[in-house]
Amino acid sequence: MINLAGRDILHGWGKFAFTGLGLGLLVGVTLSMAGIYRGLVDDGRVLLQNGGADLWVVQRDTLGPYAEPSSVRDDAWRSLLAVRGVAAAGNVTYLTMQIPHERGDVRVMLVGFEPGQPGEPGFLVAGRPVTRSHYEAVADLRAGFRLGERIRIRRHEYTVVGLTRRMVSSGGDPMVFVPLRDAQEVQFTKDNDALVNERARTAANPAFNRPGVPGLLEAVQASQSASRSVNAVLLRLAPHADEAVVAREIRRWKHLEAYTRADMDEIVVAKLIATSSRQIFMFLVILAVVSAAIVAFIIYTMTLGKIREIAVLKLIGAKNRTIAAMILQQALGLGLIAFLVGKTAATLWAPIFPKYVLLLPGDAVLGAALVLAICALASLVAIRAALRVDPATAIGG
């Protein structure tokens, strides 16, 4: 039996291809939206993976360090290292900021870390690790910095000595790793004018400036200008250590909050990016509905253009299922073309997006199934119209 749908498509391939192209761009947008959502989730997950930590110790009653501000004294790591099961502890600071660059300001997450401890960049794709105590940086490729380039962060210039990849914040901002002390200074140290003002205010306070207590004022002022806080302490556990038990110990005895990887995953994915992901999901749903409506309209219009042929087919004895199969196959053919165009388009334009777009093969398969299902459903309206065509209309009168 002749494949009527295939012949019709071949006969009017130009019209069919253009329709498929238009629909494909819509499918491409839908796939990109799914990719943006996946990228958002993946950004959150790589943030957790890249630190190489098993536990995140943060200020009590906070969801820090990513979802809420957290401040922990920078000597807390010593006592944490003494907890049974803890193999390594590293102080970290996180600060999202703008860094001036020749191509304009670059928004980055500045990470302060201790070399060799949890929190340092997991791998480099170029250059070397930070080896000096100050003014060296490792940057994510997405920041656009070059090896050897000097970048200005607040008061000081840093040399980019290494480049890494896929080290981003949950918001997709590229990370720039600098030594902890530098990061603390950037985050917590006030500028000169503020320091002068603060010293004057302290000196004017009789509680701190007692004539009979030499050295008190200097000690207070020194403590005010020094930065002794970090945002979190990342812990790496010994093999076979139970992270839940260690976390419970820390909460019980150290008066700090400790989150396991599962807890952090919940915080980052379910809380931090929940609104964004819901927003994208809603947009995906609307796009799917719009796509379905457009497919239905296109298939319906294409079918109405063949009413006379359908009437003749019915008059000469074609079964309803032959006509329904023709329309369904055309709808599926259109869906297939649209998916291929959409997948190609989404793959081509994904790297242009400023944030990470993760196109998963599983999503592509699901997308193809959904597109075909939508096309099949959309064709029902056209099939219904075709089956209602009276064969008598072929005779006229």
Add this chain to the structure above:
Amino acid sequence: MDTAIEIRGLAKRYGEGDAAVDALKGVDMSVAPGEVVGLIGPSGSGKTTLLKCLGAVIEPTAGRMALGGETIYDGGWKVADLRALRRDRIGFVFQAPYLIPFLDVTDNVALLPMLAGVPDGEARDRAREMLAALDVGHRSRALVSQLSGGEQQRVAIARALVNRPPVILADEPTAPLDSERALTVVRILNEMAQRFGTAIIVVTHDEKIIPTFRRIYHIRDGRTYEEAGEARAA
């Protein structure tokens, strides 16, 4: 005489109550195998309704119809599968050829036997044979859009004949053609009727071809009146 088409007291009413319209009011007609008869009448006389009833696409209200001696309607359809009846036992030729534009000439004709379950190869052989008989065999690979009006109408006739139906219903088949082509189509219909023993009813307004029919049925106000060729010649 054997009859390919036998109609007695056929009636068709559209609508009900005060809005009812009697399109056919007791039509009688008989056509022998191999015979080509004309059916003429003014607009609104019931020609198309009669053709639709004969083509089993609308149901009459009363009367009896038989094809090849088998009653297909007698106060109700006597055939379970009207689609198969149309496909296997009735051929249709329309005012416009209404060929499927996305199929080539061979497949336009072969589609009918394929729909009847004939294997593709055999269906195409039959189609080519029929196209050759109608002198359009050389255009068998052409698309419909590449044919002239006369060629398209020949292909439409080939499609109507390919399943060798005992009956062909032709609705104004020469309307879009000039005199020469119109007479050619009628000649072909007569030849095919003779060759395959097919009874053909040609609905027409075309003054050019009316003299070619040996028998004509006039239809007026839903009733038919037969006029023999000899009577017309007189």
